Amino acid sequence: MLSSDPSPARQATYDLVVQQLIPGYASLARLSVSLLSSSPLASGEGAAVLVAGCGTGAELLEADAQRPDWRLTAIDPSTEMLAVAQQRLRDRGTIDWHCTTVEALGADARFDGALSVLVLQSLPDDGTKLSFLTALARSLRPGGQLVLVDLMRPERSPLSAQVAEAWQGFQRASGVVGEGVDLTGQIQGFHPIGIARLTALVEAAGLSDPAPFFQALDFQGFLLQRRA
């Protein structure tokens, strides 16, 4: 049972800021759900789907709209975020809610598919990212697919400064006041990795090579599959 009150201000703040920061965020959950919905296992009627790091519920709302037949499990270690998601999905009575991390969930081969949007980026690469990905892989049935979206470490090029300036411009045009987030600097509390490191981690976790399906600046989406 979750005790904290969903705060409308907190929900509004998160949902506004994330759209001001990430070009395409508004359609990201829609695309992610649509992609998983076409996967070999999760395409089936009544498939069991894990939303790992559900936050305020963006992927859950979209899953409910596109695939009301899915049996959803939603997890997030933040009582505040989870309470907001529960409030928004209150009419959908059948979601299995857990206030915990993927690592602590201990779900072995239970799910036909999983979504993890903007979670891995905040975990340090000191074994924590690998534990998270290993737990996600283990939670899937063999052949189950994972949709993973995260901020990746930028590939540097002579034109990187212009791209970084464009992100600042996007934030200003979206109404961000103050300095916003700087693509060229370290983003506090984030631990982005490059594609080579991600490929090594998912391989160690028991997942296929990542297949890219989305990119806006350094926010990238990948489709992965648990190896048999």
Ligand SMILES: C[S@@+](CC[C@H](N)C(=O)[O-])C[C@H]1O[C@@H](n2cnc3c(N)ncnc32)[C@H](O)[C@@H]1O
């Ligand atoms: C930036 S929010 C993204 C929320 C949502 N997926 C979205 O796209 O708006 C990241 C969420 O991941 C949750 N989180 C952090 N570590 C986690 C873990 N190990 N397992 C599951 N969720 C985690 C945080 O509590 C937070 O709510």
